Amino acid sequence: MKKTAIIFLLLTFMTVGLWASGDQEAKSEKKGNTIFIITPSHDNPFFKTEAVAADDEATKMGYATTVLSHDDDANLQDQQFDTAIAAGALAIIVDNAGADATIGPVRRAKEAGIPSFLIDREINETGLAVSQIVSNNYQGAVIGAEKFVELMGEKGKFVELVGKESDTNAGIRSKGYHEILDQYPALEMVARQSANWSQTEAYEKMESILQANPDIKGVICGNDTMAMGAMAALKAAGMGDVIVVGFDGSNDVRDSILAGDIKATVLQTCAYNARLAVQQADKYIKTGSTGAPEKQLTDCVLIDSSNAEKLDNFVLEQ
């Protein structure tokens, strides 16, 4: 009897509590003028560019912004979505921390009436985010691999350095590379290792791969920082003429291409995509529709000695 009473009381409190918090959320939703911008770590210039471009575009349009980094930690991203929901954000612009892990928070935001606009990486679910402006990493990997094949003369031993295995783009890029590379029987992959997007790790991995394979002709990398690491290791081993191809279009690799070291990379138009997401968020806030399909692909551009000069901070001058 006593127990039942306590449970009843608890249930009553909980219901009232839920009621109250729901009411509060509804009120704060109306109050906010803030767009949340959530990306991976700004230590990587790519994500910094993305965040700065989105911030700049939103500020220009008169919105307040909150810029956060989830550091590729899905739990941290969860908390940041909750913060945005509690603050009654007008919209969330996000380069997400995982194709599956992000489905939950985007759904929660939607249920709270807050639209999400995804940039760079997509999630494995449609109908939750308003826009998914996806960098066509696959197409980018294909054009990078086609250039690599051409530089290799369609034959010879090569190494692949893969990004962080849990990262969507690591998988997509590797698949795109192999889509092309595997069609050339005279190209022989002697090693394929993950260097977790890291320059130091790429240097170390490359050093040990070279001991077993001193006769390699090329290295294809899932991003530019790994390409920089691989190039440094090759140069240290007196093998600076090995063909290295990266992905991202960073200024470091641009300079390396201009110096004749790394041969090519692939640029994702991250600044453009970030601005486009904010423009669509603005339109959605004002009219209830973006006028665009949810999933939108943006193409990547090959960067080599012919156009590297025109590249600066992930923007290619026309």
Place this chain on the structure above:
Amino acid sequence: MMIRDSAPPVFGLMLVVFLTFGSGCTIVRHDDEQENEDGGISIYFDTGEFDAAVYVDSMWNERVLPRIREKAVEADTLFGMLKEKPDTAIEKYGYRIEITAPFNFMVSGAAKVVSVNTESAASTISLDLTGPDGKPVEIQIGPVIKGTAVRDSMDFINFDDFTNQLEFANVSRELNNKIKAVVLNDLDREALQGKVVAFLGAFQWVEGKSILITPVELKPEE
């Protein structure tokens, strides 16, 4: 507890086995296995739920070929217009899947083969036909087929309809595989030199760059 934990995967495996062998068609999941053989690196993201080969098979004859036959523009007309009035050509005949991508065109014609270029695995034939850039127009004859021109010319194949970009990419791969199987496999490459070929296909257009057609039909005239 142990049994309950392992039960779902076993059931799932049985289901896969049933679906694979019980349905009468072979579902080849070579991607995952291949990745795992490569130094044990497992690739995240591919759900494996979508079979692009089946999808392409189901619409090659019913939708892809009819659409290209219906929409293809005669080569001389199209290349002339792309040279003189590219904006008009784009407006009338061009199609692109997104605003940062180049436009794609569908084209038909007949022309003499002036050279067969097989030193690269991505082999081509050069035609006695001048593109908007003033250079000979080329047709891909494989075995490696570059680009996504056929997929990207189809206004009924939209990225928005697929779970992720891998699925979308697989559609293009399977379209290219289909082309290899039905258009290029039986082609007598050595006999093409000097012959007139009738072609139907698609290409992606970038101003100033040469035209490279991906054929969906390619027949030497008798």
